[in-house]
């Protein structure tokens with residue numbers, strides 16, 4: 001399949017050459033060109049001719065292909081309504097092997113703080129590669145945290161798509177909670193637990209915490225830092241930013257004054 005050929009080689013070529021796709025898919029080069037043009041008409045692939053003719057996914061194409069991989073693995077059996085579209089992702093309801101779930105298609109990439117430099121710099125990577133990396137990073141963080149910290153259960157990851165448990169709750173900023181002090185304490189404890197596990201959220205705010213009368217969940221982990229991979233000082237700075245976002249929100253909304261330095265002491 002032509003799209004498998006693009007997917008397999010996207011880390012190495014910004015636009016995967018027809019020749020390479022042909023080699024990997026066993027499809028005749030001529031036919032690959034025709035298919036690429038067809039996929040390009042359908043907005044799934046971007047075709048570019050430089051020294052050679054090559055193809056790269058669009059966000060739409062990569063998302064459909066990722067969904068296809070999840071279906072092929074029998075992880076997803078039915079896709080439902082679009083639940084939302086943010087700046088950084090598109091979210092769908094779906095039916096999975098585990099029952100009702102959500103599918104998050106990542107739309108952007110984030111700068112990584114990895115100590116080990118990746119073999120290619122950003123200039124030579126297609127932006128869809130960064131979407132895959134965001135999805136992988138989110139899945140990895142959820143895997144590490146699930147069971148110890150309150151996060152949706154991660155079921156699967158393919159390409160730019162993460163399949164996870166559906167949480168029936170609303171974003172913290174949309175609800176007026178009754179016991180803000182307890183909630184804040186709980187959030188801080190959970191952030192501490194994440195740190196002990198070796199994860200810093202990296203984009204924590206009232207928009208990425210879900211609440212309902214039964215509990216609190218942390219979501220949206222594409223920017224999570226793994227303490228095994230990043231410098232501790234960088235991780236500490238990011239942790240402070242996360243904490244300070246939360247403290248500011250509770251100060252502004254519930255007039256609860258907690259000092260960042262006091263929290264950091266523990």
Ligand SMILES: Nc1ncnc2c1ncn2[C@@H]1O[C@H](COP(=O)(O)OP(=O)(O)O)[C@@H](O)[C@H]1O
Nearest residue numbers: 084086087088089091102152165166167219220
């Ligand atoms: N596991 C989930 N269960 C229920 N709703 C979710 C879940 N994950 C995300 N959402 C909803 O989708 C929105 C966007 O998801 P999020 O992971 O925060 O991505 P973004 O990077 O686009 O903000 C969330 O604010 C929330 O309303």
Ligand SMILES: [Mg+2]
Nearest residue numbers: 086207208220
């Ligand atoms: Mg979010």
